[in-house]
Amino acid sequence: MKLYVSQRAPNPRRVQMFMAEKGIEGIEQVMVDLNAQEHRAPGFLTKSPLARIPVLELDDGRTLCETRAICTWLEGWQSQPNLMGETAEERAFIEMADRRMEWYLMLPLANAIRHTHPGLAPLEQPQFPDYGQSQLSKALETAAWLDGELQRQPWVAGERFTIADITAFCTVEFARLARFKPADAGLHALQAWRDKVAARPSAQA
Numbered sequence: 696m697k698l699y700v701s702q703r704a705p706n707p708r709r710v711q712m713f714m715a716e717k718g719i720e721g722i723e724q725v726m727v728d729l730n731a732q733e734h735r736a737p738g739f740l741t742k743s744p745l746a747r748i749p750v751l752e753l754d755d756g757r758t759l760c761e762t763r764a765i766c767t768w769l770e771g772w773q774s775q776p777n778l779m780g781e782t783a784e785e786r787a788f789i790e791m792a793d794r795r796m797e798w799y800l801m802l803p804l805a806n807a808i809r810h811t812h813p814g815l816a817p818l819e820q821p822q823f824p825d826y827g828q829s830q831l832s833k834a835l836e837t838a839a840w841l842d843g844e845l846q847r848q849p850w851v852a853g854e855r856f857t858i859a860d861i862t863a864f865c866t867v868e869f870a871r872l873a874r875f876k877p878a879d880a881g882l883h884a885l886q887a888w889r890d891k892v893a894a895r896p897s898a899q900a
Contacts, residue, residue: 697723698765699742699750704729705801705869706762707749708900712861713766715897717773722751763793766858778858792852792859799837801866807831808872831873835880838867842882850888856895864892 698714700707714722727733727748734746742758743750751759751768759765770779780786810827841851841863851859867877867889877886892898 696721696754697725697752699725699727699739699748699752701727701729701734701748703869704748705805705865706747708865708868709762709861710749710751710765710769711900712865712897713769713778713858715900716778716856716861716895717769717776719769719773763797763858778856778861780857789852789857789859792857793862795837796841796851796859796862796866800834800841800863801869803830803834803837804866804870804873804875807834808869811873834870835875838875838877838880838882838885842877842885845884845888856892860888860892861897864889864898 698707698710700711711724727739729748733739734743734748740746742752743760745760747760749760749762749765751765753759759768767779770777780789807827807830810823810830844851848854850856851863867875867885877883877889
């Protein structure tokens, strides 16, 4: 199998971190240079028709796109340690937390960075800086809410480390491009959580 990834991109890193937490080895990782537009090359579009990464290429040649779908496949392939929920009820609450991180933290932050960072101009044409600033404000609202959650529970989805923590952590790390650091915004619970996750071996994946 092959996993197509790219340096510094948060979604591929989510899968890499997920695999590291599970101790999954033996999947070849293929780097895709986004700045060189390799994700738009005809050969890559046969694997990912919407020109998105990451992509997991299975042994039978089929390709699986979308980060959470890839993680779902990996969770089924190697069930332990469990990161997505043991029971239907637990899976539902973990998915709720993970979706909140995707939609209300990662997406607006990514839009903010893509529309305001000059280094990402080749990937986002045209850029709309005003839109990017408005998205940053929305992301910061979610970050403040998450800080409150982490004041009353140790992890994003509750009492244990899950995929929701991976999504949130990769987002917070990517947000450095927007010069966002939780402590600087007074979000000390979020900063303490970030530092706790950063100390995990998987954070180096």
